[in-house]
Amino acid sequence: MNKLNVLEINFEFNGMVDTIYPVILRDDKEMILIDCGYPNFLALIEDCASKNNIDLSNLTKLIITHHDFDHMGSAADLKAKYPNIKILASSKDEKYINGKEKSLRLQQAESIYESLPEEQKEWALNFHKILGSIENVDIDRALNDGDIFDWCGGIETIETPGHMPGHISIYIKESRTLIAGDALVIEDGKLCIANPQYTLDMKEAKKTINKLLNYEIDRIICYHGGIYQSDIKKSLENI
Numbered sequence: 001m002n003k004l005n006v007l008e009i010n011f012e013f014n015g016m017v018d019t020i021y022p023v024i025l026r027d028d029k030e031m032i033l034i035d036c037g038y039p040n041f042l043a044l045i046e047d048c049a050s051k052n053n054i055d056l057s058n059l060t061k062l063i064i065t066h067h068d069f070d071h072m073g074s075a076a077d078l079k080a081k082y083p084n085i086k087i088l089a090s091s092k093d094e095k096y097i098n099g100k101e102k103s104l105r106l107q108q109a110e111s112i113y114e115s116l117p118e119e120q121k122e123w124a125l126n127f128h129k130i131l132g133s134i135e136n137v138d139i140d141r142a143l144n145d146g147d148i149f150d151w152c153g154g155i156e157t158i159e160t161p162g163h164m165p166g167h168i169s170i171y172i173k174e175s176r177t178l179i180a181g182d183a184l185v186i187e188d189g190k191l192c193i194a195n196p197q198y199t200l201d202m203k204e205a206k207k208t209i210n211k212l213l214n215y216e217i218d219r220i221i222c223y224h225g226g227i228y229q230s231d232i233k234k235s236l237e238n239i
């Protein structure tokens with residue numbers, strides 16, 4: 001029994017309605033959550049899971065695709081409530097996730113602060129505060145490119161740098177599904193690379209798209225945008 005559920009978490013952010021799509025993989029032994037929302041999102045995720053008849057107290061693992069406030073924001077809360085969960089993330093992102101180094105997103109935001117127009121500075125400071133408030137968590141297992149596990153029918157770690165240098169995506173061979181994290185987003189129905197403002201290295205991000213062309217993919221789940229399954233090879237080539 002290998003199952004994949006895409007959670008649809010609706011919320012309001014900066015006065016706008018938005019949606020993120022964490023994924024839950026299950027088999028007889030494992031229940032794995034991939035990415036866990038913004039800070040204080042635990043109740044939202046629990047609610048959405050229970051609507052899908054999933055009880056989060058059965059979670060065995062959390063995989064974090066990269067250090068960012070919308071992907072690991074509730075990791076510490078999740079671990080506090082369900083201490084048996086093992087947390088997995090890229091070996092390259094471990095030092096940011098556990099707080100040994102300042103997050104790259106915050107470093108980037110701080111570095112452009114002086115160049116911002118005055119009217120954006122207040123918003124920016126607030127953004128720095130949000131980024132700085134992400135609670136760090138320890139990684140139980142660091143992941144590297146090509147790591148393959150037999151969980152949930154078999155999953156593979158693919159390093160997909162660009163958006164962030166330590167970004168990983170998860171490939172499920174059995175169902176030819178790619179859980180892209182933020183390596184890809186859906187905007188206006190189109191598959192694309194996330195906004196350059198948030199993609200730290202555009203050249204790397206494009207290399208990543210080329211790398212993904214080596215995989216047989218029938219379905220891509222984007223954290224921002226949801227499920228994409230039409231003409232994947234061509235859509236990737238177009239990027």
Ligand SMILES: [Zn+2]
Binds near residue numbers: 068070182223
């Ligand atoms: Zn994101």
